[in-house]
Amino acid sequence: MVRPLSKLWFVRTLVPVFGDLAILFGSLGLSFYLREPLLLRAHVFLGFAPLFALWCGTFYVSGLYNLRQVRDFVALIGGLLASGILCWVLGTTYFYLFSPYLELTPKTHLALTVALSHLLMLAWRRTILLATDFSLLKLRLLVLAGEPHLEHLRQTMGTRHDGSLDLAERFGPDVDLVVADGEWIEAHWDEARRVFSAAVARHTAVVSLDSFYESLFGKVSPAFASDPAWALEHVLPRADSLYFRGKRLFDACAAAAGLVVLSPVFVLAALGICCIDGMSPLYGQARIGYLGRSFMLWKFRTMRPGADADGPFRADRESAARVTPLGAFLRRFRFDEFPQLWNVLRGDMSLVGPRPEWIKEVEVLEKVVPHYHLRHLVPPGITGWAQVYYRATNDPQESIEKHHYDLYYLKNFSPALDLTILLKTIKRIFVRDAGVSSVHTPFPRSMRMTPLPVDISSIISRN
Numbered sequence: 001m002v003r004p005l006s007k008l009w010f011v012r013t014l015v016p017v018f019g020d021l022a023i024l025f026g027s028l029g030l031s032f033y034l035r036e037p038l039l040l041r042a043h044v045f046l047g048f049a050p051l052f053a054l055w056c057g058t059f060y061v062s063g064l065y066n067l068r069q070v071r072d073f074v075a076l077i078g079g080l081l082a083s084g085i086l087c088w089v090l091g092t093t094y095f096y097l098f099s100p101y102l103e104l105t106p107k108t109h110l111a112l113t114v115a116l117s118h119l120l121m122l123a124w125r126r127t128i129l130l131a132t133d134f135s136l137l138k139l140r141l142l143v144l145a146g147e148p149h150l151e152h153l154r155q156t157m158g159t160r161h162d163g164s165l166d167l168a169e170r171f172g173p174d175v176d177l178v179v180a181d182g183e184w185i186e187a188h189w190d191e192a193r194r195v196f197s198a199a200v201a202r203h204t205a206v207v208s209l210d211s212f213y214e215s216l217f218g219k220v221s222p223a224f225a226s227d228p229a230w231a232l233e234h235v236l237p238r239a240d241s242l243y244f245r246g247k248r249l250f251d252a253c254a255a256a257a258g259l260v261v262l263s264p265v266f267v268l269a270a271l272g273i274c275c276i277d278g279m280s281p282l283y284g285q286a287r288i289g290y291l292g293r294s295f296m297l298w299k300f301r302t303m304r305p306g307a308d309a310d311g312p313f314r315a316d317r318e319s320a321a322r323v324t325p326l327g328a329f330l331r332r333f334r335f336d337e338f339p340q341l342w343n344v345l346r347g348d349m350s351l352v353g354p355r356p357e358w359i360k361e362v363e364v365l366e367k368v369v370p371h372y373h374l375r376h377l378v379p380p381g382i383t384g385w386a387q388v389y390y391r392a393t394n395d396p397q398e399s400i401e402k403h404h405y406d407l408y409y410l411k412n413f414s415p416a417l418d419l420t421i422l423l424k425t426i427k428r429i430f431v432r433d434a435g436v437s438s439v440h441t442p443f444p445r446s447m448r449m450t451p452l453p454v455d456i457s458s459i460i461s462r463n
Contacts, residue, residue: 016065017056019124020117024052027117031109039109047102051094058086059121067134068177068205070125072215073424077122078416084118142168144192145181145209152223153213171195173202181209218389219404220411226370234411235374243415244378251351255344262338269300269335277324279305282339287356290379295348297356298339302327334429340382352418353381354406365399375406378413385409385417388424 028048032039062083063069070076091110099105106113128134143150150167168175171194178199185192199206210230213221224230259266270281283301286294303322323331330336343349349356354375357365366372386405393399409417 016124016128019128020056020059020121021052023120023124024048024055024113024117027113027120028109030116031112035109035112044104047104051091054090054094055083055087058083058090062086064121064125067129067132068139071129071134074412074414074417074420076125077420077423078414080118080122081416081419084114087114087118138166139176140166140168140174141177141179142171142175142195143179143181143209144188144195145179145184149181149184149209149223152221171198171204175199175204177212178204178206179209179212180206214408214411218385218408220407222400222404225404225407228371231371231374235377235407241413244413247350247418248347251344252347254351255341258338258341259345262341265335265338269330269338272326273301276326277301279324286359287380288359288362288376289348289356290376292373292376294359295343295356297348298342300327300330300336300339302331302336332432337382344382348379350379350381352383352421353379354384354409355387356380361399365403369400369403371407372403374410375403378410383421383425383428385421388421388428 025045025048028045029040032044059065059079062079063075064079064083070079088111091114092107095102095105095110143153171178178195180192180196196206198204207215210221210224273279273281279301281301283299283303284296285299287297289295302324304324327336340349344351362372384406385408386402389405390402393402409421
């Protein structure tokens, strides 16, 4: 078997290392050029060489030389955040200890070099992945799982345009990754133990089935989404994390700054709605938020009066007819969502989180979506993982699909994931919903869920 270019040792190791060193010295030189050009001397750069060697070690520890890991944008952002903090700490310590010998204490230059180099490393890692065409689908996999899970993966691959899985029958030197299901391992421990021993001996990565699925598709597999034990292990502990407690301060500061900076946009949008559409500019709707509490969500008015009287889950064509001409423009570039910064400042919402749903929608979805209430364990957000990877939903079945993305967010709740979502939101603003794939994840026969019979019309007509 001819191994792809991305698997060659010098591409996986030496090229990223040499590229990182060039980025580090280049960032340092740019910092000197912008602030103190007189420091552009060879002996000054040599003083940084041992430190940069240590920094490359932090890149390795942070997983930035593992192509399988950094292909996941969230993991890449997380690795860069971790290495950035470590590099700054190492740099501060280095110059504190050796400043008498180096005659240099570059506090500002150090901070600029860390920030600039890590931004360039983000682009460098994405370039390597693009140049080597690295993908999990290019790897040869040994999947230790039952036939229902294998069927699920094959069916899901059939909906994608980039090929199918290359599955191995047994472990061998051509296997690049071992994917293991916990239940299968318990039932076939002797066989699993032999495979794991061989994988460790050959330095072949071993990942869990649910982690593999999430890394590949960015959502939780339906095989696990309806499992209460999975929720107890992966979702509930996130609600008490340190980041969960500190996130509120960042949200409040960012919302206050956003309201000040965007105030001219608010005024123009409000005047346009009043003058062109002849309606009050703001529209409030009761939504369900953190821990199931209701609150009034504010948006710029983009639909005709009484447009929500018929309830949720209407077809796109019917919804489009209810939108005003100016409202269509505001919705296209998400300007209608800006007033929700006030909700963030009040504490009703966060900048990032599952989108808060209309009370009438929640009444439907809690009856047909397994563990739908889990999404209320974190504050809702203006943008979220489901918003950047999926599209607006128009029926309960689509909401089930979107819920798998929300569960991914709850499971992987972290600063890296929130920063990833904020970055991807900028791109998502310019992509229409029609350009987002709407293919549903297929369910294996043994895992199919039978939705409860729900009379949607009777639910949405309640006052």
